[in-house]
Amino acid sequence: MRAAKETVVAIEYTLKDDQGNIIDASGDRGPMEYLHGAQNIIPGLEQGIEGLAAGDAKSVLVPPQLGYGEYSEKLVQQVPLTAFGANTPQVGMRFHAETNLGMRVLTIKKIEGEEVTLDGNHELAGKTLHFDIKVVSVRAAELTELSHGHPHQAGGCCGGGGCGSAEGSEGGCCSAEGSAGGCCSTEEPAAQKQGGCGSGGCGCS
Numbered sequence: 001m002r003a004a005k006e007t008v009v010a011i012e013y014t015l016k017d018d019q020g021n022i023i024d025a026s027g028d029r030g031p032m033e034y035l036h037g038a039q040n041i042i043p044g045l046e047q048g049i050e051g052l053a054a055g056d057a058k059s060v061l062v063p064p065q066l067g068y069g070e071y072s073e074k075l076v077q078q079v080p081l082t083a084f085g086a087n088t089p090q091v092g093m094r095f096h097a098e099t100n101l102g103m104r105v106l107t108i109k110k111i112e113g114e115e116v117t118l119d120g121n122h123e124l125a126g127k128t129l130h131f132d133i134k135v136v137s138v139r140a141a142e143l144t145e146l147s148h149g150h151p152h153q154a155g156g157c158c159g160g161g162g163c164g165s166a167e168g169s170e171g172g173c174c175s176a177e178g179s180a181g182g183c184c185s186t187e188e189p190a191a192q193k194q195g196g197c198g199s200g201g202c203g204c205s
């Protein structure tokens with residue numbers, strides 16, 4: 001079977017930047033499974049995998065527009081420190097928030113006096129991504145997987161290893177809120193789109 005719409009594909013991958021630095025790798029996490037054709041992963045990678053079969057290996061070059069988009073200054077904004085209420089913001093902290101561009105992950109870039117600079121760009125925005133992938137398996141998707149728009153594995157809808165095992169995480173696996181510490185926020189593979197496991201919450205019970 002070859003990777004195509006309505007198949008569940010498992011890949012091992014290493015992701016490098018232009019300088020050859022490793023940004024992410026499936027490594028110890030094990031293969032990443034996704035539902036092909038359901039926007040589970042970035043478009044450039046999915047296009048590169050299309051038509052491959054188990055055992056195939058390939059290098060896939062993904063330009064920003066087929067990855068995490070170009071870096072946009074419009075997604076950088078300043079908010080007053082008081083907006084965080086009782087919480088103490090720290091540089092590098094990430095959280096989900098509703099913006100005029102929808103739900104996004106914001107990163108605290110800078111704190112100066114009473115002003116906090118937030119960046120809504122994905123950390124890989126503007127980057128050309130170099131993937132080395134190996135297809136581990138390709139199988140037909142189950143009906144429930146098609147209706148949910150993501151693969152199901154033992155251990156819950158979000159799959160093993162990732163958020164499925166993050167016990168006590170705020171909001172927990174598959175929460176519609178996608179709160180910080182929730183679904184996939186700690187171990188979200190870089191190849192996955194933001195909101196990886198069921199963007200908007202998979203609603204699995």
Ligand SMILES: [Zn+2]
Pocket residue numbers: 148150152157202203204
């Ligand atoms: Zn599901």
